[in-house]
Amino acid sequence: MSFEQFQFIAQINTNISNCGYEHPTPIQEKAIPEVMSGKDILGLAQTGTGKTAAFALPVIQRLSKGPRGKVRALIVAPTRELAEQINTSFKELAIGTGLRSIAVYGGVGKNPQLEAFRRGVEILVACPGRLLDHLNNHDLKLNKVDTLVLDEADQMFDMGFFPDIRRILKHLPQKRQTLLFSATMPADIRKLADETLTNPQEIRIKLEQPLDLITQAVYPVSKRQKSALLLHLLKEEPTEGSTLIFTRTKYGAKNLAKKLVSNGFSASALQGNMSQNQRQNALTGFRDGTFKMLVATDIAARGIDISRVAQVVNFDLPSTAEAYTHRIGRTGRAKRSGRAISFMCYDDQAMVKAIERLQKKTIERITIDGFAMEETGEQQTKQTGHPRKQNRNQRKKAGSHRSGKQQRQQAGNTRKSPTPKRSSNIFGLGQKGD
Ligand code: AMP
Numbered sequence: 001m002s003f004e005q006f007q008f009i010a011q012i013n014t015n016i017s018n019c020g021y022e023h024p025t026p027i028q029e030k031a032i033p034e035v036m037s038g039k040d041i042l043g044l045a046q047t048g049t050g051k052t053a054a055f056a057l058p059v060i061q062r063l064s065k066g067p068r069g070k071v072r073a074l075i076v077a078p079t080r081e082l083a084e085q086i087n088t089s090f091k092e093l094a095i096g097t098g099l100r101s102i103a104v105y106g107g108v109g110k111n112p113q114l115e116a117f118r119r120g121v122e123i124l125v126a127c128p129g130r131l132l133d134h135l136n137n138h139d140l141k142l143n144k145v146d147t148l149v150l151d152e153a154d155q156m157f158d159m160g161f162f163p164d165i166r167r168i169l170k171h172l173p174q175k176r177q178t179l180l181f182s183a184t185m186p187a188d189i190r191k192l193a194d195e196t197l198t199n200p201q202e203i204r205i206k207l208e209q210p211l212d213l214i215t216q217a218v219y220p221v222s223k224r225q226k227s228a229l230l231l232h233l234l235k236e237e238p239t240e241g242s243t244l245i246f247t248r249t250k251y252g253a254k255n256l257a258k259k260l261v262s263n264g265f266s267a268s269a270l271q272g273n274m275s276q277n278q279r280q281n282a283l284t285g286f287r288d289g290t291f292k293m294l295v296a297t298d299i300a301a302r303g304i305d306i307s308r309v310a311q312v313v314n315f316d317l318p319s320t321a322e323a324y325t326h327r328i329g330r331t332g333r334a335k336r337s338g339r340a341i342s343f344m345c346y347d348d349q350a351m352v353k354a355i356e357r358l359q360k361k362t363i364e365r366i367t368i369d370g371f372a373m374e375e376t377g378e379q380q381t382k383q384t385g386h387p388r389k390q391n392r393n394q395r396k397k398a399g400s401h402r403s404g405k406q407q408r409q410q411a412g413n414t415r416k417s418p419t420p421k422r423s424s425n426i427f428g429l430g431q432k433g434d
Contacts, residue, residue, distance in 0.1 A: 035054070059123070075126070100123065155183075244296065
């Protein structure tokens with residue numbers, strides 16, 4: 001299947017091939033004809049599926065013919081990074097059409113945004129807070145909007161944006177096309193969809209997880225030893241590619257990035273407490289290879305196109321099995337193999353089981369000599385951070401008196417499955433089944 005079938009104007013086809021897109025992705029195949037026919041869409045799809053172009057291309061096609069100088073397409077997105085990313089896609093795909101787009105979000109000065117409104121824009125990509133601010137100040141009007149896109153609706157809900165969105169909706173014409181995208185569809189998102197969409201076409205696209213290409217491993221470890229284990233793995237078995245590390249909290253991301261830097265690694269954090277500039281620098285630096293490691297929280301990294309990384313480290317496991325699949329999907333792209341490793345503390349065992357149930361397979365356990373999971377939820381608080389500092393009883397309890405091989409065998413036995421032979425490089429690529 002090719003992009004020709006959609007009969008875009010010649011300029012759009014040129015832009016598509018300049019972006020290097022040869023064939024439409026599954027969501028583009030399904031959504032583009034529906035959006036072009038004017039239908040409302042309820043899209044269950046994640047970042048990484050090509051959903052931005054799935055809505056951007058038909059919007060650009062439609063706007064290329066109509067009047068200029070008024071906002072005619074509004075895209076509402078949860079984070080500044082996602083707004084920038086969507087705006088960049090619109091700009092690239094609309095080159096030569098004369099259409100203007102802008103990303104509008106808080107944390108930066110208002111003046112450039114006001115100037116852009118005065119000059120006139122047709123495509124507005126906005127985060128809810130700053131957009132509402134502009135609307136309340138009568139800086140712009142949305143009464144000519146004929147397409148509204150609500151992107152990453154579930155994340156907007158998680159971030160408490162729904163009241164703002166409902167206020168924004170009051171500024172839009174009743175008669176319009178609405179496209180709502182969400183990675184998950186809990187009741188609150190369904191309710192918003194019922195309120196905003198008319199006879200929507202439902203499109204479900206699973207992120208095509210080449211799970212077979214991803215080597216997954218779980219490292220049992222005590223909470224206190226997680227940082228030491230990470231440093232051990234990074235030092236003993238370095239990798240060529242980039243590493244994306246997930247932590248549960250902003251504080252955790254900041255501290256771990258600091259620790260990596262102080263141990264000589266090129267790393268940056270990506271978390272919500274950083275300024276817009278810092279976040280942008282972290283992302284750009286990670287994408288262009290200045291930073292080999294990025295330590296991020298889910299909320300900061302979600303919806304952002306950080307893909308094609310060599311390995312993902314779940315320093316802290318996510319709160320759902322689906323989020324795990326989403327995280328590890330950032331590696332193993334484009335038929336390249338990747339690696340996903342997860343640290344498992346005592347309290348994480350149920351989550352690991354849930355992940356295995358979802359994937360219908362057992363994930364390899366690897367126990368590194370000197371590191372072991374606490375045997376109860378309490379024990380870790382009494383344990384000394386570094387294995388060398390543990391007393392004999394602690395070591396005995398933690399099992400670190402055994403050899404690495406014995407421990408691996410034991411870990412394998414508890415899973416009632418043989419532990420596959422470990423590769424010499426735990427971050428190594430192209431070692432499927434190691
Ligand atoms: P998205 O899910 O919209 O964030 O897109 C994920 C990545 O896929 C982005 O880097 C896009 O540039 C890229 N992409 C989108 N459509 C295509 C396509 N048809 N072929 C190849 N890459 C694409």
